[in-house]
Amino acid sequence: MLQLAWRNLSQSRTQFILGVGGVALALLLMLALDALMAGSEKDLVAYIEGVGADIFVSQEGVKNMHMASSAITYRDLALASHAEGVISASPVLYTTGVVKTNGASVLSYIIGYDPNEPLGGPQTVVAGTTNLQPGEAIIDEAVARSQDLSLGDEVEIMGQDFTIVGLTRGLTNIVNSISFIHLQDFQALRGGEAISYALLDVAPDANPAQVAAAINARNPDVLALPTTDFSREEKQIIRDMSVELLNIMNLSGFLIGLAVTALTLYTSTLRKRQEYGVLKAIGAKNRNLYTVVMAQAALSLALGFVAAIILVWLLGQLLPLAVPGMGLTLTQTGVTRVLISALIIGVIAALTPAWQLSRLDPAQVFRS
Amino acid sequence: MEPIMQVEHVTRRFGDGETEVVAVRDISLEVTTGEVILIMGPSGSGKTTLLSMLGGLLQPSDGRIRIGDDELTELDESRLPDVRLQHIGFIFQDFNLLSALTCLDNVALVAQLSGISRKEARRRAKELLEQLGLGHRLNFLPEKLSGGEKQRVAIARALINQPDIILADEPTANLDSHHGHETMRLLRRIAKEENRSVIIVSHDQRIKDIADRIFWLEDGEFKNVVEMALDPVCGMSVDKVSAPAEAEVDGRTYYFCANGCRDEFLEAPEKFLVDKLPPVHKN
Ligand SMILES: Nc1ncnc2c1ncn2[C@@H]1O[C@H](COP(=O)(O)OP(=O)(O)O)[C@@H](O)[C@H]1O
Ligand SMILES: [Mg+2]
Numbered sequence: 001m002l003q004l005a006w007r008n009l010s011q012s013r014t015q016f017i018l019g020v021g022g023v024a025l026a027l028l029l030m031l032a033l034d035a036l037m038a039g040s041e042k043d044l045v046a047y048i049e050g051v052g053a054d055i056f057v058s059q060e061g062v063k064n065m066h067m068a069s070s071a072i073t074y075r076d077l078a079l080a081s082h083a084e085g086v087i088s089a090s091p092v093l094y095t096t097g098v099v100k101t102n103g104a105s106v107l108s109y110i111i112g113y114d115p116n117e118p119l120g121g122p123q124t125v126v127a128g129t130t131n132l133q134p135g136e137a138i139i140d141e142a143v144a145r146s147q148d149l150s151l152g153d154e155v156e157i158m159g160q161d162f163t164i165v166g167l168t169r170g171l172t173n174i175v176n177s178i179s180f181i182h183l184q185d186f187q188a189l190r191g192g193e194a195i196s197y198a199l200l201d202v203a204p205d206a207n208p209a210q211v212a213a214a215i216n217a218r219n220p221d222v223l224a225l226p227t228t229d230f231s232r233e234e235k236q237i238i239r240d241m242s243v244e245l246l247n248i249m250n251l252s253g254f255l256i257g258l259a260v261t262a263l264t265l266y267t268s269t270l271r272k273r274q275e276y277g278v279l280k281a282i283g284a285k286n287r288n289l290y291t292v293v294m295a296q297a298a299l300s301l302a303l304g305f306v307a308a309i310i311l312v313w314l315l316g317q318l319l320p321l322a323v324p325g326m327g328l329t330l331t332q333t334g335v336t337r338v339l340i341s342a343l344i345i346g347v348i349a350a351l352t353p354a355w356q357l358s359r360l361d362p363a364q365v366f367r368s
Numbered sequence: 369m370e371p372i373m374q375v376e377h378v379t380r381r382f383g384d385g386e387t388e389v390v391a392v393r394d395i396s397l398e399v400t401t402g403e404v405i406l407i408m409g410p411s412g413s414g415k416t417t418l419l420s421m422l423g424g425l426l427q428p429s430d431g432r433i434r435i436g437d438d439e440l441t442e443l444d445e446s447r448l449p450d451v452r453l454q455h456i457g458f459i460f461q462d463f464n465l466l467s468a469l470t471c472l473d474n475v476a477l478v479a480q481l482s483g484i485s486r487k488e489a490r491r492r493a494k495e496l497l498e499q500l501g502l503g504h505r506l507n508f509l510p511e512k513l514s515g516g517e518k519q520r521v522a523i524a525r526a527l528i529n530q531p532d533i534i535l536a537d538e539p540t541a542n543l544d545s546h547h548g549h550e551t552m553r554l555l556r557r558i559a560k561e562e563n564r565s566v567i568i569v570s571h572d573q574r575i576k577d578i579a580d581r582i583f584w585l586e587d588g589e590f591k592n593v594v595e596m597a598l599d600p601v602c603g604m605s606v607d608k609v610s611a612p613a614e615a616e617v618d619g620r621t622y623y624f625c626a627n628g629c630r631d632e633f634l635e636a637p638e639k640f641l642v643d644k645l646p647p648v649h650k651n
Contacts, residue, residue: 279466279481
């Protein structure tokens with residue numbers, strides 16, 4: 001019976017491609033989205049986790065960077081810097097903006113920092129310098145590559161021209177990229193004295209959580225969070241914002257997979273109606289015929305699943321080349337979720353044809 | 369001989385009231401082991417309905433059908449598949465092989481359905497197909513075979529579970545007369561040498577000569593039963609009642625198609641009394 005299922009599936013190439021390929025594509029959709037999400041989460045917090053700060057101090061109530069606006073004063077910065085265990089407190093200005101070059105715009109976090117302060121700027125650059133002067137900018141190499149920019153070229157940030165003096169690596173993600181300008185320029189463009197965040201470096205023997213708690217206790221206008229918490233909040237915000245979209249996409253993937261599998265099984269059963277009738281007449285029981293349909297569904301799904309995994313892997317290799325900042329990471333949860341979806345799809349998709357077979361009248365064989 | 373199948377007063381009606389059709393009406397029949405029965409009749413006379421009931425595919429409205437120890441008409445619906453699998457071999461007009469499976473697998477599958485391991489099923493199927501002259505076609509798909517070959521695969525499939533009764537619905541309808549005749553001779557040989565009863569439904573006049581008995585069905589009733597005999601000289605099948613010539617030798621009556629055959633026979637009866645049919649396989 002299992003053999004019959006396999007032969008039925010593999011008998012015609014079209015049928016095979018439809019049966020396996022359709023399922024593979026649907027599962028690929030689910031798997032790729034998941035992997036994309038996992039891959040981008042890692043990149044999303046590359047600046048936060050890579051800047052070297054132990055604590056982020058922001059305006060009271062602001063727990064992250066994405067879509068947030070934080071304003072604290074130099075007094076807040078000074079207060080934080082005097083807390084027990086704090087080695088340094090560096091100001092950064094932050095906004096979401098665009099980097100414009102010859103007509104094209106790239107969404108970017110704009111960070112204003114002072115190279116004379118210990119923290120705020122990129123830790124390393126792959127070209128140029130981290131020692132930024134007014135009128136200069138550092139952008140990510142992925143943006144530079146996609147916009148065909150190199151050191152010395154001009155870009156427009158917040159309505160003003162800057163000369164590129166450094167290129168970073170790994171600061172481009174699915175949502176945006178990170179670009180740096182001098183704190184002074186940022187302040188001049190924005191106006192006012194406020195800063196966005198204070199990045200604290202604490203002594204190796206100090207506990208960031210305790211230091212943060214002490215700062216919060218002393219100054220109710222700010223919120224100090226250890227980097228791990230700040231990073232987690234950032235991830236969570238983005239996950240929350242995209243979860244609706246992901247759910248819709250996962251659901252459509254599920255429905256496509258269901259439709260394709262169900263349709264292939266249904267048509268292939270319908271096409272073989274006569275043959276199944278013959279089997280029933282000869283003495284096959286409904287149970288035997290269910291086995292064929294179920295096995296056929298399972299085979300389509302198993303092969304589709306394997307094909308989908310291979311395709312996601314391939315996509316993971318190719319995507320970063322085509323779209324900078326896009327990476328795929330297969331996670332165990334993601335794969336498990338897709339596998340479970342596939343199983344549910346299989347069972348549902350096999351029900352209708354199985355029911356059809358159970359209703360076949362074996363006496364039909366003698367009537368043409 | 370003990371009848372392998374008993375059919376008693378079987379009637380089958382379709383629909384009711386104004387639209388009621390009596391497809392088969394009060395048919396009784398005993399089938400003995402090794403016998404070849406041909407049921408003939410015009411279209412709509414009830415042949416297919418009768419055959420379906422004999423095969424446990426359709427229950428009669430009235431009457432009883434017994435195969436071996438099983439009373440088909442009293443069996444639970446769910447037991448019928450097993451009876452069909454074990455006791456009946458089906459041969460169809462359109463061969464009805466599974467298009468995705470090779471000849472070997474088509475035959476082996478039916479053995480597997482009855483619970484035999486795949487390996488053993490394939491061994492038996494191979495042996496059977498080889499005996500039917502299809503050893504060189506084992507791994508062919510049905511679409512690659514000629515009509516005659518397909519029908520032989522179908523016969524192998526019908527035989528694989530060693531059923532007592534073989535039911536064939538118009539088995540020659542899709543064959544040319546040469547292959548049709550070959551198929552019928554094969555069925556007869558199987559009946560005689562392996563003691564299986566063969567019931568054939570057909571309106572093909574050319575196959576009359578292989579039957580032991582011919583039933584003529586009209587409007588669901590048997591109108592005429594013809595006992596057939598083989599002319600030992602020319603091999604033609606002749607109706608016992610209307611045979612042009614007959615002769616008695618050692619207390620047995622022989623029937624001939626013409627006086628010429630009888631005369632030739634009487635000159636040296638022993639010459640014609642050896643079985644001229646070629647040997648067939650033994651399982
Ligand atoms: N399932 C059915 N429902 C209603 N009428 C049927 C059915 N099967 C057969 N009949 C009727 O029974 C009669 C005999 O049919 P059938 O057994 O197919 O004859 P044959 O095989 O000799 O051509 C016909 O009048 C046919 O219309
Ligand atoms: Mg018919």
